[in-house]
Amino acid sequence: MRASTDLDALTDFFDRYGVALTAGDVPSLTGCYALPGLVVTDTYSFSFSSLAAVALSFVGAAPDYHERELVAAHALIEDVQPVSALLTEVAVEWEFLDSRGARVPGERYRYLLRSTDTGPVICTVVRTG
Template sequence: MSASTDLGTLTDFFDRYGVALTAGDLPALAGCYALPGLVVSDTYSFAFSTPAAVTLSFVGAAPDYQERELIAAHALIEDVQQVSALLTMVAVEWEFLDSSGGRVPGERYRYLLRATETGPLICTVVRVG
């Protein structure tokens, strides 16, 4: 097993993540994370060590997406760097689609992914820009 820099594998992973995000599928979102994990931004950081903690961190996201009428999320992979044998850093800009078919620019993140037997999992999320 080794860190994936294959764009097909990474695109599939972020496609599943984006579907779970906009659908509010909290168990599927939690399943995208390695434990323990970390989220970092300019104003806060938090760690989580259980699927329930990951789920709680996304509870407010689904209503926000519904209120903004965002129906799909697409990860534009900007950069991929193999960090170690099992870790890959992926720079992503999220682009959303609203209910009228319009594109809505999203935010940029860096995801540190760990290779596992079942595919990549998110270890750390850093909000950038």
């Protein structure tokens, strides 16, 4: 097994992640994460060591997306860098669509992904903009 730098595989992973995110599909979201994991932003950081902790971090996301009428999320992959034999860093800008089909600019993140037998999983998320 090698770190995934295949754009089609990474696009598929982030497509599934975006669908789960806007649908509030917490079980699918938690399946996208490795344990333990880390999230880092300018103002806070948190780590999680259980799927329950990952799930709790997404509890408020779905109502927020519904309130903002965001119905779809698409990851625009900006950069892919292999880090090691099983780790890949992926820079993503999220683009959202609202209920009227209008594009809503999102935020930028860097994801550190680990390749596994079942596909990539997120180890670390860093909000970059």
